[in-house]
Amino acid sequence: MENKQIDTVVAGDYKLGFEVDIETDTVEAGLDENTIAFISQKKEEPKWMLKLRLKAFERWKKMSEPHWAHLDYEPIDYQAISYFSAPKTAPSSLDEVDPKILEAYKKLGIPLDEQKQLQGIAVDAVFDSVSVKTTYSEELNKHGIIFCSISEAIREHPELIKKYMFSVVPMSDNYFAALNSAVFTDGTFVYIPKGVRCPMELSTYFRINALNTGQFERTLIVADEGSYVSYNEGCSAPTRDEHQLHAAVVELITMKDAEIKYSTIQNWYPGDATGKGGIYNFVTKRGLCQGENSKISWTQVETGSAITWKYPSCILKGDNSVGEFYSVAVTTLAQQADTGTKMIHLGKNTSSTIVSKGISAMKGQNTYRGLVKIASSAKGARNHSECDSLLIGSECGAHTFPYLESKDTQGQIEHEASTSKISDEQLFYLRQRGINEEDAVSMIVHGFCKEVFSQLPMEYAVEAKALLNLTLEGSVG
Amino acid sequence: MILDIKNLHAKIGDKEILKGLNLSLEKGKVHAIMGPNGAGKSTLSKAIVGHYDVEITAGDISYKGKSLLELSPEERALEGIFMSFQNPVEVPGVNNAYFLRTALNAKRIHDGKEELNAAQFLRLMREHLTALGMKPDMVSRSLNEGFSGGEKKRNEILQMLILEPDVIILDEIDSGLDIDALKAVSEGINQMKDEKRSFLVITHYSRILDYLKPDYIHVLKDGKILKTAGVDLVEKLESEGYDWIKDEL
Ligand SMILES: Nc1ncnc2c1ncn2[C@@H]1O[C@H](COP(=O)(O)OP(=O)(O)OP(=O)(O)O)[C@@H](O)[C@H]1O
């Protein structure tokens, strides 16, 4: 009887579902060599890049869609998707960015005009298939930091791209990574030179706007010796009845003593309560701790998408390197998430931490899938994993698949897992003290996520908390 | 009469636990309820605060002249009804002070008073912590998480002191307390006594009653209040048990 009430609490409205009416350059649906050549030409890419794309396409055609995840969805028709859409007026300066797009970003809380830019946060704004604006680039340049769209990096920094792109996620790593490698449109490139501590938060905001268009983002971050960067990505999309595909690849590389802190707040349109509409989010994210004492930390708050398939991973190659994965995944309505991480220990004394919090409500299905692999070379490796699931109501589900492969018998691996129902008892306790049901649910859920939120940079922690409230709180009474 | 329970029938699941129970709480008085295990004492408290386990099938509970039965648990709380839980639940990650300030401010808003800011609240909370002999880290710990049995009970009393309710139901607040804790808790309760407040104290032992000096002792058995008497009854119950008490109707 209590559960019915909780359901009305958790059927939060999607607040970012607006659509911008602008003229776009959208390629016809369908995928073949010509589509890829078209994308490459639109991006004014050098020949070598087109060649790589076509090679990836050849491989992709021989692969088949993976179905091992605990996900149930309608088949994707790859020929029904448009692979490129850009606002018609290609902007070369901010003055030329369509005011409607600027307005859209403002609505999302990301003002792009010079006077109003976010303090201390540099933003790359990606709208459908193109980056429309990168703020603070010049200022970052002074420190030798490269922060630009990946399209620009391919043109301007080919030596870095050739060296690092596909080096962590090979183009035929998996079906979706291969597809992305062939058709990726935009995303962000970051290079932090030796010994530089990036003076501000870097971020990318991805927005899908056009109908029937896939977004294939590609991000590459290289942190050279002794450097540090904190990078954040956010995303949203209009409310639509059709599913849309988002297949991203993110590669991170840290050299000796370097650190990358990568945070994601994923808020793609989740679809409705019957499973109509919503983004299919198939993402390959992987970091390579190449150098000794380097560190890669993934923090993700996943509240959106109809389907999430995502395993941000760390390859701990350098001795003493550290990998971290902190995740909150919320599935409500008819959302499904199969997410987790892989920690591959290769170097000596490497250590990894996994903290995963899954929250399921209504008909949401939440799966944690994680692999901890300790190679024989990884003497003294340590892992600590904690996977907790919280169920709100009785129609949702939580599933945990932790895998462990260890060649090192001395390695220390601790795994804790728990599934708790948001207990009626906890809820009642708070209500008996005069706290209304909606606030009580929110308080319990926030308590559950606390460990992960504390990993986010402050501004984003605030956003994540607000987002969690929006996702889980509807209108009671 | 602040709380009036008339002919209350209540079920948990399919089982009828309360079978026509009558009880009135007088303003400014301390009522104690004693009775055998499983008699329905906790069920009665849960019925008063609107717990989801309990289904009321007949009868009424009125508070300050109005029926409580249609009110949600939070509305009953805001109106001034407080229950200390026999087994307070742990709520991981929810800060004890944050929780209690949220509860207090909800009540203050309900009463048309201004909310307390964090600093004002902390001052208030710290005063009570000291008085109850509780550790200062109760401010930063998660609600009941990892608290010892006695700490949980003291934390219930802390909440009572801060929320200043009008009807206070204490379900075995004394069980599991050491001698010092029992004294601190009893002093906390005594400090709350005044002419417009009533207490319903559920206990199995006379120890706490020695401190609280109840005005009435009620015996709950077979789903009803079978006997109401003065404090002298406790001694007899302690020596003879409940067998001799029979439904006289
Ligand atoms: N959630 C429940 N499900 C099933 N039966 C229950 C539940 N809660 C209470 N009961 C039953 O209701 C009866 C009354 O229980 P209650 O907790 O009110 O007793 P009590 O008088 O408080 O006992 P004690 O002195 O041991 O605390 C018992 O038989 C108990 O087993």
Ligand SMILES: [Mg+2]
């Ligand atoms: Mg009891």
